[in-house]
Every structure is written in structure tokens, then in C-alpha cells.
Amino acid sequence: MENLLEQLNPEQRLAAETTEGPVLILAGAGTGKTRAITFRMANLITKGMPAETILAVTFTNKAAEEMQSRVTDLLLRAGVPPERPWISTFHSLCARLLRREAASAGLPKDFAIYDDDDQLAAVKLAMAKLKIDEDGLTPRNVLGRISYAKNHAQTPEQVRAEAFGPDTRKVADIYAGYEQLLKQSNAVDFDDLLLRSARLLREEPQVRERWRKRFAYLHVDEYQDTNRVQYDLLRLLTNERQNVCVVGDEDQSIYRWRGADVSILLSFSQDFPAAKVIRLERNYRSTQTILDAAGAVVANNPDRLGKTLRAQNEAGGRLRYFEARDAQAEAEFVAGELERLLSDDADQTCAVEYRTNFQSRSFEEAFRRRGLRYKLVGGFSFYNRAEVKDALAYVRLALHPEDDVSLLRVLNVPARGIGKTTVDALRDTAQRESLSFWDAMESLMTNPASSRAVAPLRAFRELIVRLAEAYATKEPADYMRFVLEETGYMDMLKDRNTPDDVARIENLEELVRALAEAMDAGETFTDFLDAAALVSDADSFEGKPGVTLITLHSTKGLEFDHVFLTGMEDGICPHSRSLNEEKGIEEERRLVYVGMTRARKTLTLTRAVYRRVFGNEQQMRASLPSRFLSEIPSELVETVRGSMAEIGETRRYEPDPEYSYSAEEFTRRVRGLPTPAQKMAPRRTERSTTPSFGRPAMRRGGQADSMLGTKVRHPEYGVGTVVGVEGDEDDRRVSVSFPGRGTKKFVERYAQLQQV
DNA sequence: GTCCGCGCCGTTTTT
DNA sequence: CGGCGCGGAC
Numbered sequence: 001m002e003n004l005l006e007q008l009n010p011e012q013r014l015a016a017e018t019t020e021g022p023v024l025i026l027a028g029a030g031t032g033k034t035r036a037i038t039f040r041m042a043n044l045i046t047k048g049m050p051a052e053t054i055l056a057v058t059f060t061n062k063a064a065e066e067m068q069s070r071v072t073d074l075l076l077r078a079g080v081p082p083e084r085p086w087i088s089t090f091h092s093l094c095a096r097l098l099r100r101e102a103a104s105a106g107l108p109k110d111f112a113i114y115d116d117d118d119q120l121a122a123v124k125l126a127m128a129k130l131k132i133d134e135d136g137l138t139p140r141n142v143l144g145r146i147s148y149a150k151n152h153a154q155t156p157e158q159v160r161a162e163a164f165g166p167d168t169r170k171v172a173d174i175y176a177g178y179e180q181l182l183k184q185s186n187a188v189d190f191d192d193l194l195l196r197s198a199r200l201l202r203e204e205p206q207v208r209e210r211w212r213k214r215f216a217y218l219h220v221d222e223y224q225d226t227n228r229v230q231y232d233l234l235r236l237l238t239n240e241r242q243n244v245c246v247v248g249d250e251d252q253s254i255y256r257w258r259g260a261d262v263s264i265l266l267s268f269s270q271d272f273p274a275a276k277v278i279r280l281e282r283n284y285r286s287t288q289t290i291l292d293a294a295g296a297v298v299a300n301n302p303d304r305l306g307k308t309l310r311a312q313n314e315a316g317g318r319l320r321y322f323e324a325r326d327a328q329a330e331a332e333f334v335a336g337e338l339e340r341l342l343s344d345d346a347d348q349t350c351a352v353e354y355r356t357n358f359q360s361r362s363f364e365e366a367f368r369r370r371g372l373r374y375k376l377v378g379g380f381s382f383y384n385r386a387e388v389k390d391a392l393a394y395v396r397l398a399l400h401p402e403d404d405v406s407l408l409r410v411l412n413v414p415a416r417g418i419g420k421t422t423v424d425a426l427r428d429t430a431q432r433e434s435l436s437f438w439d440a441m442e443s444l445m446t447n448p449a450s451s452r453a454v455a456p457l458r459a460f461r462e463l464i465v466r467l468a469e470a471y472a473t474k475e476p477a478d479y480m481r482f483v484l485e486e487t488g489y490m491d492m493l494k495d496r497n498t499p500d501d502v503a504r505i506e507n508l509e510e511l512v513r514a515l516a517e518a519m520d521a522g523e524t525f526t527d528f529l530d531a532a533a534l535v536s537d538a539d540s541f542e543g544k545p546g547v548t549l550i551t552l553h554s555t556k557g558l559e560f561d562h563v564f565l566t567g568m569e570d571g572i573c574p575h576s577r578s579l580n581e582e583k584g585i586e587e588e589r590r591l592v593y594v595g596m597t598r599a600r601k602t603l604t605l606t607r608a609v610y611r612r613v614f615g616n617e618q619q620m621r622a623s624l625p626s627r628f629l630s631e632i633p634s635e636l637v638e639t640v641r642g643s644m645a646e647i648g649e650t651r652r653y654e655p656d657p658e659y660s661y662s663a664e665e666f667t668r669r670v671r672g673l674p675t676p677a678q679k680m681a682p683r684r685t686e687r688s689t690t691p692s693f694g695r696p697a698m699r700r701g702g703q704a705d706s707m708l709g710t711k712v713r714h715p716e717y718g719v720g721t722v723v724g725v726e727g728d729e730d731d732r733r734v735s736v737s738f739p740g741r742g743t744k745k746f747v748e749r750y751a752q753l754q755q756v
Numbered sequence: 757g758t759c760c761g762c763g764c765c766g767t768t769t770t771t
Numbered sequence: 772c773g774g775c776g777c778g779g780a781c
Contacts, residue, residue, distance in 0.1 A: 060771080091771050116770075138766090190771055257769065356768055361772080378770090412757095419757040452757085536771055553769045575768050591769080614766070615772035759781085765774090 001046040001078045005039065012036040015245075015278045016043050019217070022272035024265075025247040028309045029294075029597035030285025030559065033247045037219055038067055040245065041085050042074035044217055051083030055237070056219040057090050061531075062539040063221065063557055064088050086215075090230050091190060094197040095530045097211070098188070104207050105200045110526055112187040112396045112403060113533040117389065119143055119189050121405045126177035129431040132170050146175045150191040151227055151259040184436050185403040194229040201236040212239040222556070223248030223268075227259035235271075242272060250305055251298045254553060254591050256583070266305070283309045285559050287316020289636055290603050294596035297631045301586045313600075319632065320604045321647040322640040326620070327359070330608045331366035333642075334564050337604065338372060338547055341562055347545045351560040353552050353595045355573040359566065360549045361615075367547070374547040377540055377554050383532040387493075387504040388511050392532060394483045395525075398467035402436035411437075414492035417456040425453075438464075463487060476525045477516035484508060552595045563599035565592070568607040569623035592628045605629065605637075609644055 005013055012032055015025050016039040027033035037056065045051050058064040064087045075082040088096070095113060102109040114122060123139045123146070145168075149159050156179065160172035182189060188196060201208045215237055220226065223246040226234070238244050246268060253262040269275045283291055288311035295309060324330035338350055352363055352374075360376060367374050382388060390413055393406040401407070412418045422444075430440040441457050463486065470482055484490045490508070493501040518528045541548065541558060548560070552573075567573055573592065578584030596603055607629075610620040629647050639646040713719050 089771065193771090254769075255771090258771080358767055358772090415758070417757065421757075534771070551769065572768095577768060587769095612772095757781105760779095762777090762779105764776090767773105 001043055001080075004074060004078055005043065008032075008036065008039060009282055011278055011280050011282070012039070015280070016040040018245075018276055018278070019044055019047075020241070020243060022242050022268075022275040023245040024268045024272075024275050024277045025245065025280060026249065026277065026305060026307065027247050027280040028249055028283060028307050029252065029594070030283045031280035031309070032282075032284055033221070033280060034063075034067060034070070036280065037221065037245070037247055038070040038074060041067075041071050041217075041219070042078065042080075045071075045075060045083055045085070046078050046080050049217065051085045053214060053216040054085035054219075055093075055215040055217065056085060056087040057093060057221065058087060059089065059222040059225065059557065060536050060539055061089055061092065061534065062536075062541060064092075067221075089534070090233065091193050091534050092530070094193040094233070095534065097197050098193065098200070099526065099530075101200060101204075101207055104204050105196055107188070107196070108186050108400070110186075110399050112185065112400065112406070113193065113530055114182065114187045114189045114405065115383075115533045116190075117384065118187070118405050121408065122178055122181050122185075122187075122189075123174060125404060125408065125427075126174045126181055129427060130170075130173055130177055132174060134167070134170065136167060137170060137174075142171055142174050145171050146178060147191055148259070149175060150195060151229060153195075153228070181404055185405060186400040187403060187405070191229075194233060198229055198232045198236060201233070208236060211237060215239075216241065217243045218245065220244075220246045221248075222252075224250050224253035224262050224265045225255045225260040226264050227255075227261060228264075229259075231261075231264050242274065244272065249307075250303075251301070251307075251590055252556065252594050254556065254587060254594060256587050262303075266303075279307065281307055281309055283311050284313070285600055286597060287311055287313055287601065289316045289318060290596060290599050293319050293603070293632045293636045294593050296633050296636075297596070297628050298589060298593040300631055301589055316601065318636055318638045320602070320640050321629070321637050321643065322604065322606045323625075323644040323646075324606060324608050325644060326610045327362040327608045327612070328366065330566060330606050331362040333640075334363065334566065334604075334606060335366045335370050335372055337564070338367075338562075339370070342546070348561040349543065349545055349548070349559075350562040350564070351548045351550055351555065351558070351598060352564045352566060353550055353555055353598070354567050355552055355575055355591070356567075357551060359572070363549055363566075372547065374549055375540075375542070375544075377548060377550040381535060381540060382507070382510070383535055385504075385507055387489075387507055388532075390489065391480065391484060391508060391511060392529065394467060394487055394489075395471075395480070395529070397464055398471050398483075401438040401464055401468070404430070404437045407437045410487070411460065414488045416460060416488075418453065418460065422453040422457070476519055476528070477512050480512045480515050484512075552591045555598050556594055559598050559600060561600045562602045562604070563595070564604045564606060565595045566606045568605050568626040568629055569611070570626055571623055572611070573626050574628070589628060589631075592626075604640075605647070 005016060008016060009032070012035060015023065015036040019040065025033060025036065027036070041054055041056065044054055056064075056067060058067060068084060068087050071085060071087075072082040086093075098105050098107060098111070099109065102111070120139055120143055123143045127133070127137070127139060127142065149156075154162075156172045156176035159175060160169055163169045163172060182192070201211065216239070218234065218237060220234060225248075234244065234246075246265070248265045250262050250265055253260060253265070256262075269277065286294075291309045291311050298304070322330075322333050324333055334352055338352075341348060341350060354360060354363075357378060364374070364376065366372075383392075390410055393409040396403050396406040397410065408423070411423070425444060426437050426440045429435065429443055430437050433440070433443060435443060438461075441461060445454050445457055466486060467483055470486075471479060474482060490505070493505050493508075515525075515528055518531075519525075523531075541550070541554070543558070550558075570579075574585055574588035578588050607625055608623070610622055613619045613621055625645075625647070632647065634647070637647050712722060
């Protein structure tokens with residue numbers, strides 16, 4: 001191990017060898033933090049610490065796997081039997097903890113984990129039961145508010161007590177109904193996994209002691225994205241030896257909206273006064289140019305610890321900027337560049353990054369047209385497919401017939417004559433008599449409103465009973481096959497036999513295969529079901545050569561040779577929903593920082609001038625360049641030939657005959673945007689070859705006097721001296737004397753003057 | 757009860 | 772564009 005440790009730089013080595021007591025590793029992007037942390041764990045194990053006493057919490061399952069295999073690799077190289085430390089996400093950790101301590105946690109051993117879809121269905125059901133159907137209260141919105149409340153340790157009663165208006169009181173009611181629904185269904189949601197684990201550890205001393213004793217060494221990666229509950233968990237798991245090692249970077253905190261709190265990272269040294277702080281600032285990933293550009297952007301944020309990343313690679317070429325007419329042209333440009341890069345060297349990794357998922361569409365279309373292969377991270381994961389979820393819902397139902405969400409999902413799939421009327425009756429009965437749907441069915445059958453529904457309901461109940469009985473006697477994979485046959489699900493697909501159905505059949509066969517493999521690997525059926533709920537989008541990333549389409553959020557922790565940061569427009573990135581709040585803008589800025597620092601060799605920024613709303617041909621909306629573009633120093637960027645404008649240049653777009661607007665309509669749309677008049681610059685027919693101007697040409701709003709005598713650069717006349725200023729703020733004219741060319745007068749906001 | 761078509765609506769980010 | 776709810780036809 002000694003030899004291996006020598007491969008680390010001094011700071012990494014310090015991190016790997018400081019094994020006792022609290023440690024805060026402030027690790028900038030690409031500084032080898034995973035390396036440091038895996039060496040640290042391998043080091044502990046070679047020194048004789050039992051692997052099972054070591055815990056590492058990562059942000060994604062993928063990261064956990066990656067870390068696991070690297071530790072194994074190191075141990076083999078050190079000639080030590082490769083034991084496996086416990087490495088998982090917070091959510092997986094909690095799922096396993098709750099399963100093992102189910103009795104103390106007040107849960108059945110085989111509780112279900114509701115994923116996002118299930119949670120949404122539960123909210124819808126709760127709303128339907130309460131007959132709440134307000135315009136402003138969409139299930140999605142309500143779920144967000146419930147999740148927020150949960151993560152801030154607010155009960156429905158507290159939400160109601162603090163409610164401002166009737167809407168929030170209704171949210172509180174839905175929240176209460178939702179909780180009731182989960183309880184009766186023997187289900188927990190994502191938030192519950194954390195909350196219930198924390199509560200269990202807090203309230204059950206003997207359980208807490210057991211786990212504290214077990215985990216002698218704690219590690220938390222991506223600590224800047226830890227939320228309050230996760231922090232509580234960490235504190236509860238920390239024993240008196242305080243061997244807590246956290247790794248984070250305040251500039252990469254991008255999950256504030258789901259409760260992440262950077263101040264947890266920033267106050268680590270107060271929480272653990274004995275903490276040693278180690279800074280990793282040597283960057284092994286990117287060029288210095290990329291680091292400088294990204295650093296300049298994030299430097300605009302307040303509340304930073306601050307850091308200087310030093311590239312160990314060469315300086316590298318400038319960033320490139322391309323402004324396309326619309327999303328299609330943007331995609332075509334990126335596709336062309338990717339083809340060029342990959343024809344040079346097909347072994348390179350390339351990423352197309354975007355702020356929102358819908359942006360992937362135009363890229364997918366363009367890439368498919370050209371036969372350019374790509375991988376899409378996110379979107380539709382295997383376990384999110386309707387047929388897979390249906391199949392798993394039957395299994396859950398066999399375990400717990402009171403699971404309303406699962407029951408409603410499959411009650412009439414395949415169609416068995418239980419329609420809307422019957423479901424409405426069931427829901428009313430369930431609500432009125434505080435029953436699960438399962439029990440409401442019983443009640444309705446003995447006292448039916450219409451006799452027509454009785455037979456189908458009875459048949460369904462008998463089906464579920466058969467599934468429940470078979471569960472105990474069959475191997476999981478066989479059981480899965482049995483479920484698909486017995487429920488008539490397979491027959492339904494075979495009868496319809498559309499191309500989609502054929503694909504669904506294949507997916508279900510794949511599900512059975514995956515289940516069999518998991519069993520071979522020593523997992524239990526519930527392990528498998530947990531994994532199905534807890535896989536994340538980012539987990540599908542494989543890091544193979546080629547093109548990856550990915551959201552900025554999902555790129556955290558990844559790296560690529562070539563990165564295209566697309567959709568750099570105000571309203572997209574920064575996203576329009578974040579514009580009215582300073583903290584929101586700051587988070588968007590960090591998101592851009594994360595996206596930029598993924599790049600090893602080249603970084604290309606793109607934007608579309610016109611973007612259609614909701615794929616509507618008629619509605620093209622003109623955009624302004626992302627404000628973050630102007631935060632990149634101009635000398636670090638070059639504009640690609642064929643681009644409609646240079647970076648930092650803001651220009652007015654005239655009505656374009658290619659788009660079907662009336663001139664008035666167009667003007668109205670453009671004016672409707674938050675466009676300060678002085679940010680407009682006229683269309684320029686000729687493009688200068690000098691680097692584009694990243695910063696505003698001249699400081700505006702300054703005293704006229706202070707401008708007199710300063711030197712400025714004009715794209716055509718060169719450097720001159722300001723000899724006169726007249727007019728007011730918005731319409732100021734500047735006289736500049738150019739050596740040998742006389743004095744010229746400019747309207748300041750139109751002239752491309754740069755202070756020198 | 758089931759099927760189908762129409763119109764409305766909305767797009768942050770995700771464990 | 773795509774998903775969903777609703778209303779009407781069978």
C-alpha cells in the first residue's frame with residue numbers, strides 16, 4: 001500500500017492517510033477526490049480495519065459501484081484480500097437499514113418503496129378522495145410541496161398551522177391523506193427512507209448504538225448537496241471517535257431545490273472543531289483555459305470559500321461559441337462537430353449538455369437523421385416502463401393487497417370490466433369507511449350499488465389471493481413468469497401484438513432475466529424491488545466512447561473529452577423559473593460551472609436565437625444570450641464561423657421572413673422579454689476577427705467625468721482616448737480621439753467600445 | 757364498460 | 772409535441 005500511496009499528490013495522500021478524526025476535503029472539480037477517498041478506504045483495510053466497519057455514501061448508485069470496484073482493484077494491487085466496504089447512496093443505505101430494523105421502525109419487513117410515479121399517483125388518489133380539484137393545485141405541484149415539508153420536518157398539522165391561504169390548507173389536507181395512504185399501503189417514499197431512518201436512530205438508543213458501533217469510518221461524497229435529514233443521519237451514525245470524512249465543493253452545489261443546504265458543508269469545521277481541512281486544487285482533468293473560464297463565471301457568486309484550480313494539463317485552446325438560428329440549426333452544428341471529432345478519433349467521449357430534458361429532442365432528431373449514434377442519460381429508464389411497473393405492482397399487491405397505488409395501477413389492466421364507475425364507488429367507500437381499496441371491494445361486493453361489477457371484483461380478488469399463495473412456493477423468476485401468465489398480462493400483449501406490444505413483451509422477458517441474474521448474485525426479491533425503485537437516471541451512464549446526451553444535473557461527477565454546453569439562453573440557462581430570485585441565479589451559475597468543468601479537452605458553448613415553444617411550428621420565441629456568457633472573459637473564447645453573433649454581443653433580431661410572424665407580432669414578442677434597451681446592439685454586417693467581448697463594452701452608469709481621458713478600443717478604429725461625453729444615461733454619446741484618424745463621435749450603447 | 761378522438765395544458769433540475 | 776381528462780358513440 002505504501003507504494004500505491006506514492007502515486008498520490010501530497011494533498012491527496014494527506015487525505016488518504018488522515019484516517020482518524022473528522023476530515024473535510026475541499027475538492028475542486030477534477031482534482032481526484034474519488035481517487036483520494038478510494039485510496040483512503042483501501043489504506044484503512046490494509047491497515048487491518050474490517051471492511052464492514054467502513055461506510056461511504058455517494059450521490060448515485062453508479063458512483064458507488066465505481067468506487068467499490070476501484071477499492072477492490074487497489075486492494076488486489078496491494079496484495080490484500082479484497083474485502084468490500086459498505087458503499088451506497090443515502091437512500092439505499094436507509095432502505096437496507098430499515099429492512100434490517102423493520103420491527104423497531106414499525107414497518108413490515110417487506111414494505112414497498114414508492115418511486116416518483118407512485119408518489120404522484122398517491123397524491124392524485126389523495127386529492128380525488130378529498131375531491132380537491134383546484135386549478136393551481138396540480139398533483140405535481142402538491143407533491144413538491146409535500147416533499148419540501150417532509151424535508152423540513154413539517155407535519156401536515158404544522159403546514160396547516162402555518163398556512164397563508166386556502167391553497168396551503170388544502171395542501172396540508174392532501175399531505176395528511178397522502179401519509180395515511182402510504183401507511184395503509186405499507187409503503188414509504190424517497191423522503192421517508194431518510195426521515196424514518198433518522199427517527200429510528202434518534203429514538204431507539206440500542207439501534208443507534210448498534211449502527212454506530214458498526215460504522216467506525218464514515219465517508220460522504222458530494223457533501224455540498226447534503227440536506228438537513230441526511231446531515232442528521234450522519235450525526236446520528238457518528239460515534240465518539242468522530243471518524244467522519246466528507247468531500248465536497250461549494251461551487252458544485254446544485255440541489256438546493258430539493259433541500260440541499262451548502263451551509264452544512266460550510267460549517268463542518270464548527271460542527272467538528274477537531275476537523276482537519278484538506279484542499280485539493282490540482283486539476284487533472286481540464287485545460288487551464290477551461291478552468292479559467294469556469295472559474296470566472298462562478299466567481300460572480302457570493303458566499304464562496306474560494307479556490308484556485310491549477311491545471312496539470314496544458315493550457316489548451318480557447319472555448320468556442322456558436323449561435324444558431326434555432327434549435328434545429330444548433331443540433332446540426334453540434335452533430336457536425338461531433339462527427340468531425342469522432343472521425344479524428346472514435347475513442348473519445350463527448351457530451352451534449354443541456355438544462356432541461358426537452359432540449360434533447362432536437363439533438364436526437366438531428367443525430368438520428370445523420371446516423372450518429374448516441375446514448376441518452378435519463379428519460380425513460382427500464383424500471384420506469386409501464387409494463388415493468390405493472391408487473392412489479394402485481395408483485396407488491398400479492399405481498400400487501402392494501403397497497404392502493406399498486407392496486408389502482410393494475411386493477412383493470414388487462415381490462416376486466418372494472419371501469420370508472422366502479423373505481424369511483426370504490427374510492428368513495430374507501431374514503432367514507434376508512435378502508436383500503438382491497439377492503440372496500442369486499443364491502444362493495446356484499447352491498448353492491450350495481451350488481452354488474454360484483455363478478456369482476458370477485459375474480460380480481462381471487463387472482464390476487466392466488467398470486468399471494470404462489471409467492472411463497474416459487475422461485476422469484478418463475479414467480480414473475482407465473483404472475484405475467486396468471487394475470488393475463490402476457491396474453492393481452494400477445495393478442496394486441498402491435499410493434500409496441502412486441503417491445504413490451506421483450507422488456508418483460510428482460511425483467512425475468514434480470515430477476516434471475518439478481519438471484520444468482522445472491523440478492524433477495526426485496527433487494528431487487530428496492531433497486532428497481534432506487535435506480536437513478538445517472539446510473540445508466542457508461543463512460544464509453546461516443547456521444548452522450550445528458551442534463552447538466554446528471555453530469556455531476558462525470559467527465560468527457562469534449563463538451564457541448566447547449567441552450568445558453570436566458571430563460572433556459574438560467575432557467576426562467578429561477579430568474580426572480582438571486583439564490584436561484586446563483587444555483588444556475590453553479591450548474592453552468594459544473595457543466596463547464598466536465599470538459600477535458602474542448603468546451604463549446606451554443607445557443608439558439610429562436611426556439612419554439614412546445615414544439616409548436618407557429619410560435620417561435622426570440623431569446624437573449626445567457627447572462628453567464630458575458631461572465632466569461634472574452635479572450636478565452638472564439639466565435640465559430642457561421643455563428644449569428646459573437647459571445648457577449650447582444651443584438652436585436654429583426655423579423656425574419658423564414659418565420660411566420662407579422663412584424664407587429666414579432667416586435668411584441670421581443671419586447672415582451674425582459675430586455676433592457678441599453679443591452680440592444682444593432683445588427684452588424686461585418687464581423688470583427690478580434691476576440692469577442694465578454695464583458696460589457698464600457699461600464700455604464702458611471703460618472704461621465706470619470707470616463708474622460710480613459711482609453712477605449714473600437715473594432716474598426718483601434719485604441720483611442722475619450723475626449724468628450726454628452727447626453728444622458730440611456731442615450732449617451734462619446735467622443736473619442738484616435739491617433740492619426742481624428743475624433744469620432746459614437747452613441748455609446750451602439751458602439752462596440754471596450755475599455756482598455 | 758370500453759374505445760376513441762378532441763382539446764387543453766404545460767415543460768427545471770432527481771434520489 | 773405528448774400526456775391527460777373528458778365527452779360521446781357503441
